[in-house]
Amino acid sequence: MTIWTNPLSIDQANAMLANTICEVLAIEITDIGEDYVAGTMPVDKRTHQPFGILHGGASVVLAESLGSIAANLACESGFVCVGLDINANHIRSVRSGLVTGVAKAVHIGRSTQVWEIRIADDDDKTVCVSRLTMAVIAK
Template structure:
């Protein structure tokens, strides 16, 4: 697949967008911008765990939507925005510590909608969560 991205900001620019938001509060960091993907990490710690000591499913969804929304907004015109319309998540494996890494890749990038698949893996490369997000392209 050729790159769907229209813009190529730096990692510092992408991470600055998350300052003082839920993204920075959970320790999410965009770590890589590839030809057709956005990758980021999130710690499994007190900020992202549920009361039983496991990574909270909602934290995984926040990571997934952050990565997909970031990627989606790199695919639209300057006067447009990609906004989450629907997201689902299958929580495949529990994790209690370390760092999880999510990778968002486009399934479909259209003029009015986008579909993204987000794989979240633990440090051993095992699938923790598989998510899909549909974004609506607005503005323009």
């Protein structure tokens, strides 16, 4: 059973990323399941930090982007969700390839939502785990 109250197609979700930081970092939505949103981001010169590994801030951009899309898909009509707090634990470094994030709900309430986003490398090893709290506000 789906948790989405405002469903979108993958194409519609990706269209929302145009002209945003997601476009600059080549973040792409790849799957919208019954209770999750997944997306990818390349690990390359756009997302590296000076030591040639994935920048933690880039991981946070991916996490917040996936969680924000998911939160707004699950938001009641007449409301929108905006970021309130995010944290990230950087578990493993990555030098190249693609990372994949999956956002799943921890809590969907009337005034707040909490989402957990796991980011993994090409071998499905955890790179980052993030928790995003969203405020639910009237449009």
